[in-house]
């Protein structure tokens with residue numbers, strides 16, 4: 001069985017930052033592997049280690065810079081990687097439909113039996129690409145999966161979906177399928193030194209839209225990010241100042257006033 | 264004129280709050296363009312649900328019979344059929360775990376753009392304009408939709424619940440489902456948690472997040488909890504790492520808590536965390552990042568390193 005894992009490099013924002021037009025100024029961004037995708041990679045690699053998967057392929061939509069991140073997936077055990085990029089993606093908010101169309105073309109080429117995605121990307125926070133992709137390629141799916149039975153008996157993936165309020169749903173999903181993976185499903189490994197070395201040898205196939213048989217107009221986003229701003233804080237939080245020790249003393253008196261620690 | 268179709272949500276026999284919020288959001292959008300608000304409720308106790316959902320501003324309720332519980336294959340099919348018939352400009356779906364399990368598929372099938380996790384929406388001139396957050400809620404964005412027809416997923420808790428009763432037309436329908444396209448089966452539900460404590464009962468919670476960095480450091484907040492005679496709780500990453508049991512997790516997928524005092528230590532205040540603790544009487548946040556969203560809902564904030572503040576606080580209480 002072949003497993004395709006979608007991996008995103010996400011931008012994280014430093015503590016102090018400035019907004020430049022409708023984006024955060026590049027100076028204040030750091031890039032990292034999307035937290036949810038780390039769990040998806042781990043799930044794929046475990047399937048390979050258990051002999052269930054023959055090949056784990058990581059796919060990312062990202063500029064050249066993101067090869068550093070995709071290499072993490074390779075270092076953790078993915079066999080090879082595909083990186084798709086087009087200049088037209090620069091400075092646009094790729095919407096779910098656009099990402100879906102790109103990944104659909106990848107699935108057509110790779111024909112995986114199982115696609116694993118993260119529940120969400122921590123930067124654009126859409127949480128929707130996996131399920132949209134499943135529908136686009138005409139396979140089953142399950143969203144927010146925090147448990148997966150690796151047996152796949154009778155071609156079925158038995159999953160646990162994490163609903164709100166501490167309730168989990170047990171669902172059977174026919175393969176092939178797309179599962180969006182929730183944190184906590186496993187314990188993602190660190191890349192070993194050996195893994196990191198091996199990753200240097202593995203293939204990252206830089207792929208253009210044309211390679212996928214698409215042109216830029218086919219993946220034009222219908223969402224436009226027109227404004228970005230810091231949320232207006234309605235809070236009237238009292239910020240306790242004066243350095244850590246002094247703040248602790250003041251907080252202690254607030255807490256005591258409210259009856260905490262009173263004997 | 265833009266008609267709106269909103270799809271209610273229920274689970275295990277109960278309508279979820281977001282259903283009433285969808286009505287408010289839908290009514291606002293429909294009113295802005297003189298459109299109609301259609302509501303769909305799929306499966307479950309239809310009679311009770313339609314009665315409860317008969318709120319002012321709802322023009323039509325489509326009560327679709329099809330079994331007790333949510334199944335995404337069924338929901339997607341039924342919703343697609345309703346959209347084809349009603350042709351609403353906006354389809355509103357809750358941004359819940361189940362909403363995320365069919366909304367994106369529905370949008371794909373309809374060929375419509377999807378805007379998920381929306382906290383505000385309005386027709387700005389002609390175009391639909393939405394508000395979303397990015398980067399772990401550190402920024403807010405305005406996202407405009409370049410299309411006349413969309414699927415919009417709304418975040419729970421952002422619109423008030425509709426409460427005035429109304430008198431909508433009720434259309435009962437039998438769903439004819441293409442069973443060959445139903446390839447997933449919900450087997451059961453399970454409650455998680457249990458364990459030694461119920462954090463929902465605690466009056467004072469010392470809650471720890473990823474800022475604690477390492478498992479060994481948990482001792483420090485345990486000490487603080489002891490000194491304050493408080494109960495220890497946590498954000499999700501602490502539980503994901505296996506450092507604390509699941510029954511200690513506060514948030515959307517954990518417990519909802521409403522203590523007198525909630526002390527958030529090294530917790531950023533992601534929406535899914537806040538969903539579980541915003542009802543606390545007094546919220547105190549200790550975080551090095553002045554822009555952490557937790558400060559938006561805190562009553563008291565300390566912008567310092569927890570490893571400096573917490574020991575000092577323990578000392579204060581142990582003196």
Ligand SMILES: Cc1cc2nc3c(=O)[nH]c(=O)nc-3n(C[C@H](O)[C@H](O)[C@H](O)COP(=O)(O)OP(=O)(O)OC[C@H]3O[C@@H](n4cnc5c(N)ncnc54)[C@H](O)[C@@H]3O)c2cc1C
Nearest residue numbers: 472473474498499514515516517529530531536551552569
């Ligand atoms: C479907 C779904 C359901 C979810 N359900 C839940 C849920 O039930 N509960 C939940 O909590 N999350 C839930 N999450 C996860 C949520 O999105 C966040 O990832 C999580 O809440 C972040 O936890 P955190 O605040 O501890 O970590 P982070 O967001 O990493 O924040 C750590 C904070 O610590 C601060 N910090 C770092 N070092 C220090 C220091 N030395 N001193 C002081 N401060 C410091 C940082 O400034 C930062 O603000 C869910 C997510 C999804 C997608």
